[in-house]
Amino acid sequence: MYRVVIVEDNPMVSMLNRTYTQRDSRFQVEREFSNGRDALAWLTTHPADLLILDVYMPVFTGLDLLRELRAQGSTVDAVMVTAAHERETLDALMKLGVTDYLVKPFTAERFQQALEGFVQRREAMDHLERVSQSDIDKLLFSSPAxxxxxxxxxxxxxxxxxxxxxxxxxxxxxxxxxxxxxxxxxxxxxxxxxxxxxxxxxxxxxxxxxxxxxxxxxxxxxxxx
The missing domain is CATH 1.10.10.10 (Winged helix-like DNA-binding domain superfamily/Winged helix DNA-binding domain)
Structure with a gap:
């Protein structure tokens, strides 16, 4: 089962993220945080497989959190759920290895696609000892979700x-x-x-x-x- 941490300052959106995530039996929501700094403190000492992460939050943004996690060597995957539309923000997040990027308001179907994409990429990597060009193409350019x-x-x-x-x-x-x-x-x-x-x-x-x-x-x- 994949361990999920939700980081979202809007209680209603956080509840929606949890509800959609736990509809899929492959995922378990471990913790929820309303700001990036509290999430960082917990993630420093606890393992997680996937972050459901907002960009704009008080105290410590989602972008700040990802940058700090990558600086610490963390490879946790992240799905961004945000109202941010700026090209610069998207570019920065993609460079930090974001798995998917959902713009509010999003549908349950699109959220599930993000989860499915994460699972398929993770399973593909777990089963590959050596990768061919075809494997790389499917991982990088197709839409696993x-x-x-x-x-x-x-x-x-x-x-x-x-x-x-x-x-x-x-x-x-x-x-x-x-x-x-x-x-x-x-x-x-x-x-x-x-x-x-x-x-x-x-x-x-x-x-x-x-x-x-x-x-x-x-x-x-x-x-x-």
Missing amino acids: SEAAPKGLQEKTLALLRQALGQAGGELTCEELGAKAGVSAVTARRYLNYMVQKGQVLDHMNYDTGGRPCMVYRLVPNGRE
Whole structure:
């Protein structure tokens, strides 16, 4: 079970974070703090696997807390839950190894995606003795939080996405497929990864984008390569 520490100065948001976290039986909330300094004092002597962390707090911000933890050599993962939109803040947090970044107000679904992403990255690292380029690509560039097949999988949605991908006659990103099928990119990615697991769709990393590499997908004819 993964040990979680929540650091949030808003009692209502803290309660929401705890409720969403403990819906997943793989996680246990160990402690909750309303400021970063108290959290730092506890984390210095107690182990944790994941922080659910706000940015703006009195006394000691979430950014201050992460910087101090990294200076101490801590490798604890962190999911930021915050109203902060500034590019500079996001850049600083990414450099400190933040697992995910949720902007308030967030949905229960998006929160669960953050937890799922943490678990999949942790399990992937735990099972790898040596990493290949493919392993690295999936860890760094894919969206682990959405790789699990969604609950209540709808056959109509699967058929719609298969049809749209087949009609495209080539490779599409999840954003492009979602636009063609009339569903969100998040939904498209979840169903695509389910179809990849079933051998119905092939995926690979496209580095010829002129920018950040992205995952592209193509339909396997008759479900076979």
